[in-house]
Amino acid sequence: WVQTSLIQSPPNGTVSSSRADFVTEVGPSRPSFQWRLNDGPWVQPDATPHQSSGQQGVLVPLKGLSDGPQTLLVRALDYQGRADSEPLEFRWTVDTLPPVTHLRATPYPGQSPSDAAFQWSCEDVEGCNFRYRLDGGEWVDTSHSAVSLKGLSPGPHTISVTAVDTAGNEDPSPATLSWEVDTATPVxxxxxxxxxxxxxxxxxxxxxxxxxxxxxxxxxxxxxxxxxxxxxxxxxxxxxxxxxxxxxxxxxxxxxxxxxxxxxxxxxxxxxxxxxxxxxx
CATH class of the missing domain: 2.60.40.10 (Immunoglobulins)
Incomplete structure (x- = not known):
């Protein structure tokens, strides 16, 4: 009976990289192994073991992964070629596409010309966090989808918002809105x-x-x-x-x-x- 062991596991959750590496542990009781990605065939790499953190293992790089869910099975083999009956299973999602940010102004309940309110959203299945800044200032990270600004000075203002999805992809073209605060009475x-x-x-x-x-x-x-x-x-x-x-x-x-x-x-x-x-x- 042989048991599979990994020194380094592939990623989990949602990642922005189309590459995933894993390192299997090899030794006297498990000299080789096989892996299978999604619905592909079992692959037995011809690799020379190397030392990693005091353990002997084999690095397997998975490159060019397409966007979407990934499933990896890994099983160890003994000297007689018998495979682990319970392979290790790993699941993650590759997402290399940046989200698209949408921004709109909303009525502000304070009804003051020096106040402003905005809402934003993103086009991404798993949702996003956001970053916004006012008039070219420092970016502010937030998980909220709205902000209220009070006491703005007279003159032109610009707000910029960019979405960051769960894989870490950031919208390369932030959404922006410009407006002017006019505190003068009408004529x-x-x-x-x-x-x-x-x-x-x-x-x-x-x-x-x-x-x-x-x-x-x-x-x-x-x-x-x-x-x-x-x-x-x-x-x-x-x-x-x-x-x-x-x-x-x-x-x-x-x-x-x-x-x-x-x-x-x-x-x-x-x-x-x-x-x-x-x-x-």
Whole structure:
């Protein structure tokens, strides 16, 4: 009866190398051995034993392994060629392909322009760990798939994220997103309005805000502010001077401190012609 023994075992788990080595122990009771990879034939190497850590063994390099699961069986042989009835079995997975990283911005619950939140994921069957950095700084290792950034300074920012799979393969092209922190309040411009003096009892306005996503509120002639759109139509205006005030509020709740103002006069009365008679002597 012969028993198989290894000095160095092949890898386990998931590895990024397409090569795997193992060293079998040989000696008087087990002078030779055989190995079998996946569904291949049993192979009996013709190798000269060498000393390894005080033990006599034979190194077997397995090269050019394809991606996917690997199964290796190793059994010792005695001098009569009888094989170990219970071969040693080793299983591992070769993964040489780097993962692909996906990155997206998510709404931040704090609703502050100097805060930002991001989520990321990877295309890999066994999942990934991640590394991220902000504005070219140091890489931060994390097992989480999201990050929240607070108190960012005004100006441009860039976040980069790269995935690292369980085999140690790293995405060579990190995913990146760039954005700009703008802490200024919005500004409204009245792009179109009626003539300063007009006989028309209706008026049409167009408004432009300094950033997208703003809501508008307007007040006519000192009345209450009401919500409005980026265009406004007013009808049945009375004769006299009118004043429209409008201000914007951005998506973070920051209101324009000073509304834009437009003043005009409606005059629907036709002019009167006065004839003066002059007498000459």
């Amino acid at each position: 409204t411009t009245i792009a179109q309005g009626p003539y300063k003096y007009t006989p028309e009892r209706s008026a049409h306005f167009e408004f432009i805000t300094s950033r997208e996503g703003c809501s508008l509120r307007y007040s006519l002639n000192g009345g209450d502010y009401v919500a409005g759109a980026h265009s406004l139509g007013l009808y049945d205006l009375l004769d006299g001077q009118h004043k429209l005030r409008v201000f914007a509020t951005d998506g973070f709740g920051r209101a324009e401190p000073s509304p834009a103002v437009y003043t005009w006069v409606v005059d629907t009365q036709p002019p009167e012609t006065v004839v003066h008679q002059w007498f000459f002597s």
